[in-house]
Amino acid sequence: MAAGSATARPVQAAFRVFPVQVERAVRLTPQMARITFTGPTLSGFRTGNRDQRGKILFPAPGLTEPLLPEGAAESGWYAAWRTMPPETRPILRTYTFRAQRTDPDEVDIDFALHGDGGPAGRWAAAARPGDRVLLVGPAREDAGGVNFQPPPGTESVVLAGDETALPAMTSIAEGLPPGLPVQIFAEVAGPAEEQPLPATAQVTWVHRGHSPSPLLDAVRGAALPDAAPYFWLAGEASAIKELRRHLVRERGVDRGSVCFQGYWRRGLTEDQDDSTAPPSPSDPVDD
Ligand SMILES: Cc1cc2nc3c(=O)[nH]c(=O)nc-3n(C[C@H](O)[C@H](O)[C@H](O)COP(=O)(O)OP(=O)(O)OC[C@H]3O[C@@H](n4cnc5c(N)ncnc54)[C@H](O)[C@@H]3O)c2cc1C
Known part of the structure; x- marks a missing residue:
């Protein structure tokens, strides 16, 4: 936004802290839990x-609810969170808001229940109604934190991830304009982990176990759309890097x-991984 613009809208409070509790926890598949949160x-x-x-x-380990210093939710939770002692500092992880209802x-x-001992995965596997967390989420639809931004003129969409x-x-495919072709490559552990995806999508399920780079192999062997495609890739960082390199260098994608x-x-917690953890300019951590 240009400095001095009369129409500039404040970005303050685009993201807010929402205290919530678990309303329901269901298994979509053996290793995927859907947790539904409510809160006033x-x-x-x-x-x-x-x-x-x-x-x-x-x-934090040993506590039953996440604590922030008084007033921190209103005055900049991230700065307050960073200065908390490790014994009480809540564990911070990044997730996708799959759906909202009123x-x-x-x-x-x-939540993917990945079984690698991470606190978020463990929490989700054991979540019960009444369990409490804090969500840091958007208070406006244009608050940021949405990467899927196909440029005007996009004629087809390819989504690939674990x-x-x-x-x-799933959310992206559900929201696409009718008639826009969408191809999805979804890597999961095996057939039991497949989920229903929008019927409008052409879906390739990719099962692990046969190759070190199953997603890359699947995309490498596939015909991709010619018509102004937009690609969205997410998942394990090195797998995604390889996949992007394949598209750009071998398939000539812009x-x-x-x-x-x-x-x-792989091998790093979110706290240890600079590429997925805050702070980053695009991460809504300090509103
Ligand atoms: C923008 C964004 C959106 C995300 N959305 C979702 C989402 O909607 N649902 C979801 O489940 N995850 C999502 N994630 C991924 C999630 O944040 C990470 O998997 C996170 O590391 C889980 O935290 P944890 O405490 O369970 O494990 P950590 O403590 O971070 O890691 C512990 C160990 O587990 C390994 N590990 C972490 N995740 C996995 C995995 N999936 N499979 C195998 N090993 C793993 C790590 O390499 C590490 O060795 C998203 C991440 C980002 C950046």
Whole structure:
């Protein structure tokens, strides 16, 4: 936004802290949990849909709820969170807001139960009604945190990712204009992890176990659309990097037409991985 613009809108409070509790926890598949959250402030929550991301603050080990210093939710939670002692500082992770409903106000988040001992995955596997977390989410539909931004003139969409990207890919496909061709490559552990995806999408399920780079192999062997395609890729960081390189270097895709993000990195927690963790200019952490 140009300095001094009379129409400039304040970005303050585009993202807010929403204290919520678990309303329901269901298994979509053996390794994917859908947790539905409710809370009195969720009436102010406004997802931008698509791959709308935000943060979840989970209770520190040994605590039953995530604590922030008094007033921190209003005055800049991230700065306050950073200065908290490790014993009480809530665990911070990035997730996709899969869906929002009103009347009653509810937000769904789908968690991959990856079994690698991460606190978010563990929390989701054990979540029960009444369990509390803090969501840091959008208070306006244009708050930011949405990467899927196909340019005007896009005539087809290709989405590729692992199970951490399934919530975003499903949401993106659901929101596309009717008639826009969409192709999805979804990597999961095996057939039991396949989920219903929008019928309008041409879906390739990719099962792990046969190759070190199953998603790359699947895309490499596939015909891709000729008509002004826009690519969106997300999942394990090195797999996504390889996939992008294949598209740009081997398939001649214009790099500007490829939106990509590492959602996690093998062997590193989100706190240790600079490519997925805040702070970053595009991450809505300090509103
Ligand atoms: C923008 C964005 C949106 C995201 N949306 C979602 C979403 O909607 N649903 C979702 O499930 N995840 C999503 N993720 C990924 C999620 O944030 C990470 O998987 C996160 O690391 C999980 O935290 P954790 O505490 O369970 O594990 P961490 O403590 O971060 O990591 C512990 C160990 O587990 C490994 N690990 C982490 N994730 C996985 C995995 N999926 N499979 C195998 N090993 C793993 C790490 O490499 C590490 O060795 C998203 C990430 C980003 C950046």
